[in-house]
Amino acid sequence: MSLDRWPLGPGVIELPDGRRVRGASRRNPHPGPPATYRIALRARRPADADAWVRWPDFRLPASDEQALRVLTEAWQRAAHERVEIACGGGKGRTGTALAIIAILSGVSPGDAVGWVREHYDPRAVETQWQRRWVRRFHRAEQP
Numbered sequence: 001m002s003l004d005r006w007p008l009g010p011g012v013i014e015l016p017d018g019r020r021v022r023g024a025s026r027r028n029p030h031p032g033p034p035a036t037y038r039i040a041l042r043a044r045r046p047a048d049a050d051a052w053v054r055w056p057d058f059r060l061p062a063s064d065e066q067a068l069r070v071l072t073e074a075w076q077r078a079a080h081e082r083v084e085i086a087c088g089g090g091k092g093r094t095g096t097a098l099a100i101i102a103i104l105s106g107v108s109p110g111d112a113v114g115w116v117r118e119h120y121d122p123r124a125v126e127t128q129w130q131r132r133w134v135r136r137f138h139r140a141e142q143p
Contacts, residue, residue, distance in 0.1 A: 004036060006082050011090070013098065013119045015105035019078035023098050023120050025090030035084035037077050039070060041093040055093050058126065060133050068137075071097055075104040095124025099134040109137050 006012045006020040010030045014020050024030055026040065040049035043056045051070050054062040061067035074083045078101070085101075087093035098120055099112040107115045112134050113125045125131055 004081055007032070011084075011120070013102075013116075015075075015078070015102060016107060017105045019075065019105060020082075021074065021078050021098065021101055022082070022084045023090055023094040023124075024084050024086040025094075026086045026088055028090070029086075033082065036081040037074070037083045039074055039083070039085045039097070041085065041087040041097060053097075055087070057088060058092060060129055067097075068100070071100045072104060075101045091121055091123050092126035092130060095121060095126070096130040096134060099125055100137055103134070103137055109135050112137075 006022050008014070009032055011022045011024050012020055013023065022030065022035065037051070038049050039051045039053065040046045041053050041055040043054065045052045051073070053067045053070050055067070074085060077083050085094050085097050095116050099116045102112045102115050103109055113131050116124045125134065
C-alpha cells in the first residue's frame with residue numbers, strides 16, 4: 001500500500017520512528033483530510049469507527065489484551081495510513097492510547113506520558129490510573 005501520511009496539523013503527532021497519528025475529540029473533530037483508519041475509545045461501540053476499544057471515560061480499557069492489540073495495529077497501520085484515535089474529549093483516553101503508541105515507536109514507558117504531553121496536549125493522560133497503566137507497559141507485551 002502506498003504511503004498516505006497525515007500532513008502536520010491540529011492533533012497530529014510525529015512519532016520518533018517517523019510515523020504520524022492524529023489524536024482527536026469525537027465531540028469536536030479536526031478539519032482536514034479524513035482518516036483512513038479510525039479508532040474509537042468509548043464505553044459503547046460507535047457505528048463510524050473501523051476499530052473500537054471498550055474504554056469508559058476516566059478509566060482504563062475493559063481488556064488490556066484487546067486494547068494493546070488494537071493500538072499495536074494502529075501503530076503498524078500508521079506506517080502507511082492516516083490513523084486517528086479519538087475519545088469524547090480527546091485528552092485522557094486518547095492521550096493514554098497515544099502514549100502506548102509512542103512506546104511502540106521507541107519512547108520509554110517512564111517517559112511516554114511526558115512525551116505525549118509535550119507533543120500532543122499538556123493535559124493528556126488525565127488520571128493516575130492511566131499514567132500507571134502506561135508506565136507498566138513493556139514492548140515485550142506486544143501481540
